[in-house]
Amino acid sequence: MxxxxxxxxxxxxxxxxxxxxxxxxxxxxxxxxxxxxxxxxxxxxxxxxxxxxxxxxxxxxxxxxxGTDGVPEIDKAKLVEKADELDARIQRLSTMRDGLRHAAQCSAPSYLECPKFQRLMQHAAKADKKQRQSGLVSGQKKPVR
The missing domain is CATH 1.10.1660.10 (Multidrug-efflux Transporter Regulator; Chain: A; Domain 2)
Structure with a gap:
């Protein structure tokens, strides 16, 4: 072909x-x-x-x-590790989605006065700090130097 x-x-x-x-x-x-x-x-x-x-x-x-001979050499441990990473990402994204939906319907006078939105911001700030401390930028596989 x-x-x-x-x-x-x-x-x-x-x-x-x-x-x-x-x-x-x-x-x-x-x-x-x-x-x-x-x-x-x-x-x-x-x-x-x-x-x-x-x-x-x-x-x-x-x-x-x-693999080089046309036969895949898939490491099952790597698959499990990637599945665990996906689970963690799904959890973070679900938390973010739920927080944003709540904020869209929240009766607080402003988003900054909503306790759930405050927790969402804190969660995002902690995740960002952790990511920066590890030397990674969103979407990258290797540390930024």
Whole structure:
């Protein structure tokens, strides 16, 4: 299957496919004229990459799990660790959602006079402080230096 067919069937842009190949996530079989040609299992491999990204794994982490011989080498401990991270994030987001919904309906004269909104602000400030102390900026996998 050539790169344009893979892009069309997978919904992954050709430029991203070339980037994935550069990072070692996928491999082409060579070329047919000027177009890269990919092996039959490419769509499944791209689906694994998409699943990993949806779960919050970095491309480097995904590359380590995909293996070099086409057989995934998925570390179950890493899956459990990522699931635990997702649980913690879901809890934080649920707390934030509930607080915002409460604030939208709160009868206090101002948000700053609402005890629940005050707790929500304190919770957000603590989370922000903890994140900054760990050297991470929102959405990044590596410390900012």
């Amino acid at each position: 050539d790169i344009s067919q893979v892009a069309k069937q997978s919904g992954v842009a050709a430029s991203r496919l070339r980037y994935y190949e550069e990072k070692g996530l996928i491999h082409s079989n060579g070329r047919d004229g000027l177009k890269r040609v990919f092996p039959p299992g490419i769509l499944e491999r791209l689906a694994l990459i998409a699943l990993g990204q949806s779960a919050g794994f970095s491309l480097d982490e995904i590359a380590g799990m995909l």
